[in-house]
Amino acid sequence: MTTETHTPATPYGTPEAPRVAVRGEARLEVDPEIAGIAITISARGTDRRTALEDLTRRNATALDLVKTYGEAVEKLETGAFSINPELTRRGRGEHIRAYHGRVRLTVELTDFTALGELTTRLSDLELTRVDGPWWALRPTSPVYAQARTAAVREAVVRAREYAEALGTHLVALLELADDGSENTSMDTSYPVAAGYGGMMRGAAAPEAAPALDLEPQRQTVHAHVNARFTMAPPQL
Template identity: 70%
Template sequence: MAIPTPAHPQPAVPYGTPDAPRIAVRGEARLDVDPDIARIGITVQARGRDRHTALDDLTRRNAAALDLVKSYGRAVERLDTGAFSVTPEQTRHGRGERVRTYHGTVHLTAELNDFTALGELTTRLADLELTRVDGPWWALRPDSPAHREARRRAVHEAVQRAREYAEALGTTLAALVELADIGAEGPQAYPPPSGRMRSMAYAATAEETAPAPLDLEPQRQEVHAQVNARFTLVPPRL
C-alpha cells in the first residue's frame, strides 16, 4: 500500500467518512417577473409585373417602415434587417419561361423597451402598405437582476435544506465541499408566439384614419435557478 507523501498526496475521497460525513442537497428557485423587452417581426412586401417596379416599391416601403421605427428613438433598442428576397412568379400555362409577376420581401426585427410605444408602433406599422407585423415576443435581458436573485435564492434554499437534515441528525454543518450550478435559465430569447398580434396587407387611402394603439399586456417571465450543494457534517452521535 502506497504511503501518501507531499509529492503524492492522498486523492480526495468522493464520499463521506465517519469522521467527516457528507450531505448532498439541491436548491431551486423560480421567480415570476415582468419582461424587460419585447420583439416584433416586420415583413414588408411588394409586387410588380417587372423586376424594377417590384424593387422600387419594396425599397420605398422598406424605407418607410425603417423611418417609422427609428422615429421612436430610445424606445427602440435594436433594429435589424433579416432576409431579403425577390422572387419571379411564372405563368401556370403556356410554353416557355414567362414571368407573370415579381414578389419582393424584406424581414425586419425591432426590439423595444417601452411597451406603451410598442402598442402604438405596431398599429402604425400594420397600417402601412403590404406590411405584416408579428409578435410581440417578451423576454428578459441576459443581465437582468432577476437571474441573479434566482441564483441567490437557490443557494439559500440549498443551505437551509442541508441545515434541516443536519438538525434531524442532531448535528450541524461543518463546511461547504462543493456548489454546482446545474441550471439557471430564463425564458427563450425568441419564444414561440402565442398568436399573431396583427397582420395586414392592403393599400391605405387618404380617407382612412390612423388606427388606435393596441393595448398590450406584457407576458410575465419565469426565471429558474438550480444548484447542487455538498457539505460535511460534524459527526453526529447516533
C-alpha cells in the first residue's frame, strides 16, 4: 500500500520559482452616456375627486410632453403615487380641509440638448417640479471593459518592472483577481434644476423660457486587479 504525499503550496513561492504579487489600477474619465431627471407633479383640491382629476390631467400633460422627444428618451417610468387628506382641527374633532395628490416620474435621455429644452418646458407646467439632472454611464458601457483591460496591462507592466529590477523575467501568471470597477462620478442626489411652474389654472400661459444650457458631468471609472506571477530565479 502506497501513500501519496502532497507538498503544501506556499503563498510566497520557492527559490526555484519565486513569486511577485502586484496590484493593477486604471482610472478613466469619459463623457456620460445618459442623463436623468425626476419630475414631481402635484395637485390640491377641496375634495378627493377634484384633486385626483387635476393630478391625472397634469400627469398626462407631462407624459405627452416627454414622449414628443421620441428616441432622445431612453426610459420613462412612473414611480410613487399618493393622494392624502389635509386635516384641520375644528371644534373637538378633525375635519378634512383639502386633498393633496402627487405622482413622480423619472426620465433618462441620451440627447443632452433635448434634456435642457425638456427641463425648461416641464418646469413651465402647473405645479410641476423638476429635479436633476444626474449623469451616468449605462451598466453595459464598454468603458468598464476598457478600464479593466487597462488595469490588467498595468499589473503586467508593474510585475515585469519588478522582475527586471532583479535581473530576471516573468515566467507564468498564477492568479488574477478582479476587485471590480466602479463609477465614482455618478450623481443620484437629485439636485434641484427647476422649481414649481408658476402657471396656475385659468391664467394666461407665459412666454416660453429659453432652454437650459447644461454641461454634462464627466464620469470617472476605476478598475483594480490583483495579480501573482512566477519569475525565473534571479542571480542575487
